[in-house]
Amino acid sequence: MGAATVWALPARWYSDPEIYQAERRHIFSRQWLWIGREAELAEPGQYITAAPAGFPLFVRRGEDGALHGFHNVCRHRASKLLTESSGRCDTIECPYHGWRYRSDGALDHVPLFGEAPDFPKDELSLFSISVDVWRGLLFVCLDPDAPPLIEWLGPIEDIVERTAPAQASFGRELVFVADCNWKTYVDNYQEGYHIPPLHPGLNRDLDWKRYRVINFDGGSLHDGPPKDRSTHPGAFGWRFPNFAFNSYPDGLSFMRMEPVGPRQTRLVYDYWRPDSVSQEDFEATIAYGVQVSEEDQWITPIIQENLEAGVYDQGPLSPRHENGVHYFHEMVRQAMGSAA
Numbered sequence: 001m002g003a004a005t006v007w008a009l010p011a012r013w014y015s016d017p018e019i020y021q022a023e024r025r026h027i028f029s030r031q032w033l034w035i036g037r038e039a040e041l042a043e044p045g046q047y048i049t050a051a052p053a054g055f056p057l058f059v060r061r062g063e064d065g066a067l068h069g070f071h072n073v074c075r076h077r078a079s080k081l082l083t084e085s086s087g088r089c090d091t092i093e094c095p096y097h098g099w100r101y102r103s104d105g106a107l108d109h110v111p112l113f114g115e116a117p118d119f120p121k122d123e124l125s126l127f128s129i130s131v132d133v134w135r136g137l138l139f140v141c142l143d144p145d146a147p148p149l150i151e152w153l154g155p156i157e158d159i160v161e162r163t164a165p166a167q168a169s170f171g172r173e174l175v176f177v178a179d180c181n182w183k184t185y186v187d188n189y190q191e192g193y194h195i196p197p198l199h200p201g202l203n204r205d206l207d208w209k210r211y212r213v214i215n216f217d218g219g220s221l222h223d224g225p226p227k228d229r230s231t232h233p234g235a236f237g238w239r240f241p242n243f244a245f246n247s248y249p250d251g252l253s254f255m256r257m258e259p260v261g262p263r264q265t266r267l268v269y270d271y272w273r274p275d276s277v278s279q280e281d282f283e284a285t286i287a288y289g290v291q292v293s294e295e296d297q298w299i300t301p302i303i304q305e306n307l308e309a310g311v312y313d314q315g316p317l318s319p320r321h322e323n324g325v326h327y328f329h330e331m332v333r334q335a336m337g338s339a340a
């Protein structure tokens with residue numbers, strides 16, 4: 001007897017606001033999240049802000065030269081402290097009532113507050129978050145008990161070390177917004193089953209029949225061999241919940257699927273240009289990637305609409321082609337526990 005049929009997540013999980021809130025708490029506040037590049041924070045005082053899954057955050061390079069990450073929430077009455085997407089500031093000063101914080105997050109100055117003898121100034125530091133950098137990518141984690149970033153990356157670290165171009169510099173960031181739940185987009189990323197109908201261009205280049213997904217603890221590696229070569233010294237893959245990479249000697253890119261709300265996802269692509277690749281070839285690689293992404297961005301809102309229509313609940317997953325989707329769903333189920 002073959003293995004039992006496995007089923008996708010219930011349709012409700014793709015739009016229910018309560019599920020989304022539970023995912024924010026149980027998934028996005030416990031995993032490492034890629035939010036930017038270290039090069040954006042070269043000088044002391046430089047910062048970037050982000051709001052992955054609705055958690056407003058900022059990372060700033062302190063006067064001590066170190067990176068400090070915080071929730072972008074004032075301890076007085078919750079205003080954002082930094083309201084631009086990036087910039088430089090000498091002090092962290094709230095735009096609402098002017099409370100000021102030091103580089104390390106300690107509350108430093110409270111203007112004209114009045115008599116308050118038991119004011120707990122020492123207890124009103126900014127809420128800090130973990131910050132780490134891998135290959136120039138800036139990651140944050142809201143959970144102080146999470147494993148170190150390098151451990152979290154698992155086999156991705158070694159694969160990218162072995163297959164990425166020896167020399168490459170950051171080339172271009174592309175951002176799209178897709179009207180679908182973040183899981184709708186990850187589901188789509190996690191299988192090659194849809195390549196022949198949806199991606200005719202990609203299908204001409206990939207040996208679709210040999211496409212395989214190999215799950216590891218926390219993510220999946222994809223093996224999509226090109227048709228014209230028997231060897232392909234590279235890999236692409238995904239790390240739960242929303243980080244993906246694509247690493248070949250002649251091309252390197254990273255991607256994330258960042259929830260904006262239960263029905264909207266920001267797709268961020270960073271393309272690195274290998275020194276060995278001409279600008280023209282680099283542009284062609286980006287155009288090729290955008291074509292594939294646009295095809296995915298066309299279908300995912302269509303799927304989303306139908307998941308919300310109240311007709312369909314769960315469909316069966318192909319053991320041959322959708323083992324990556326199944327693994328992702330198992331991770332979601334496990335992280336959510338009884339919260340769903």
Ligand code: FES
Pocket residue numbers: 074075076077078079094095096097098099
């Ligand atoms: S909310 Fe920040 S100073 Fe009042």
Ligand SMILES: [Fe+2]
Pocket residue numbers: 188189194198199292296
């Ligand atoms: Fe696709």
